[in-house]
Amino acid sequence: MNRRSLLITAAGLALSPLMGGCRGANNATLQIRLLENSVPAQLLQEFQRRTEAGRVSFSASPQLMDLFNLLQTWSQPQPDPNPSPFNLPLRSPQPTRRADLVTLGDYWLSAAIQQQLIQPLSLDALAGWEQIPPRWQQLVQRDQQGQLSPDGERWAAPYRWGSLVIAYNVEAFEPLGWTPTNWEDLWRPELQGHLSLLDSARSVIGLTLKKLGQSVNASDLAAIPTLATELAALQRQVKFYGSEDYLQPLLLGDSWAAVGWSTEVLPVLKRDRRIAAVVPTSGTILTSDLWVRPATVAGSAPPELNRWLEFCWQPAVAAQLSSLSLAASPILVTRDRSQLPAAVQANSVLLPPAEVLERSEFLLPVPTEDYRRLWETMRRMG
Numbered sequence: 001m002n003r004r005s006l007l008i009t010a011a012g013l014a015l016s017p018l019m020g021g022c023r024g025a026n027n028a029t030l031q032i033r034l035l036e037n038s039v040p041a042q043l044l045q046e047f048q049r050r051t052e053a054g055r056v057s058f059s060a061s062p063q064l065m066d067l068f069n070l071l072q073t074w075s076q077p078q079p080d081p082n083p084s085p086f087n088l089p090l091r092s093p094q095p096t097r098r099a100d101l102v103t104l105g106d107y108w109l110s111a112a113i114q115q116q117l118i119q120p121l122s123l124d125a126l127a128g129w130e131q132i133p134p135r136w137q138q139l140v141q142r143d144q145q146g147q148l149s150p151d152g153e154r155w156a157a158p159y160r161w162g163s164l165v166i167a168y169n170v171e172a173f174e175p176l177g178w179t180p181t182n183w184e185d186l187w188r189p190e191l192q193g194h195l196s197l198l199d200s201a202r203s204v205i206g207l208t209l210k211k212l213g214q215s216v217n218a219s220d221l222a223a224i225p226t227l228a229t230e231l232a233a234l235q236r237q238v239k240f241y242g243s244e245d246y247l248q249p250l251l252l253g254d255s256w257a258a259v260g261w262s263t264e265v266l267p268v269l270k271r272d273r274r275i276a277a278v279v280p281t282s283g284t285i286l287t288s289d290l291w292v293r294p295a296t297v298a299g300s301a302p303p304e305l306n307r308w309l310e311f312c313w314q315p316a317v318a319a320q321l322s323s324l325s326l327a328a329s330p331i332l333v334t335r336d337r338s339q340l341p342a343a344v345q346a347n348s349v350l351l352p353p354a355e356v357l358e359r360s361e362f363l364l365p366v367p368t369e370d371y372r373r374l375w376e377t378m379r380r381m382g
Helices: 003-020 041-050 064-075 106-114 134-139 170-176 183-187 201-211 227-237 248-252 262-271 303-312 315-325 354-358 369-380
Strands: 030-035 056-061 101-105 157-169 195-198 238-242 257-261 275-278 285-294
Touching: 030 064, 030 303, 041 056, 041 303, 041 315, 056 064, 064 101, 064 106, 064 285, 101 106, 106 285, 134 157, 157 170, 157 183, 157 201, 157 248, 157 262, 157 303, 157 315, 183 201, 183 227, 195 201, 201 227, 201 257, 201 285, 201 369, 227 238, 227 369, 238 248, 248 257, 257 262, 262 275, 285 303, 303 315
Parallel strands: 030 056, 030 101, 195 238, 195 257
Antiparallel strands: 101 285, 157 257, 157 275, 157 285
16 A cells, blocks of 8 residues: 555544444534545534534535536436436436535635536625635635636635645665755755656646746747756656656655655655655645535525534634644634744745745636647656
């Protein structure tokens, strides 16, 4: 079993008693489908303790892509519950219980809006919304095409976030006399053939743009003359690309450094003292997990839905969520850091310095053709 599977299995074991108690609660007022391990089991239990028994039910999925696929599945016409015996399918599809609220990554928000998979949320009157930093509020305010718009509706409720970081093997860097601190370190000759990267055009081209002092959401890549050259040089550094197991070569000693999401790197740091990580000082790419309401859920939101969102934004809950899930609540960004738990204050990967956050960006919808073409050219060089 690899380390990633171990983490997922451990999360499943922690949640199984809680989920097991709710599986029969098909009549629960509020059903929440969340990203596995994104909300600690202790907080799920605490919310259920505060709520009338049987009123809320939780279930989990291991990957954000699985949750986006669920939204797509629920939007499709459902099979006839009383089909004609002359028109039965060879194999009956397995029903998937729909949820009132679902975790979605901000990367899929634009597509979810365009495909009419989700519906707007009423957030302005909720306790805690005013504590959400403006950048996170703006992230979820979109028009019907999924583009950021100051006049758009609120399509999601942010509840935690992470960032793109550089993880590295401390022992491998000791003979070099330096450790990575910024994106340009990935191009240093000592790292040639010792780097693992995400198999993601937006992420890899984005970090290269940050190295060049550009926005990760640049829409005219042709106007950046050194970009292709920098990507070609980065390609020579890479030993491995991966969508899910990009950290494995680092853990096995096959690579010395890896670029990955803090939400996946931080659990590794907790378990393996050979590995350290840093948020690049020039700024990085941010990502946020959001609560969204499927478009297929009819009627007004149950009161428990708003109570759940307000619960996630309570300062004490936000601090606990950040400490235990190893992904920061947006509430923490605006709070006095000296008042945060010591473990959070000391973890600069979980909560980077304010000046680094100021230089960081979310990935926003941009024309993708130039990114795709440049990415394909870069990969062919390998």
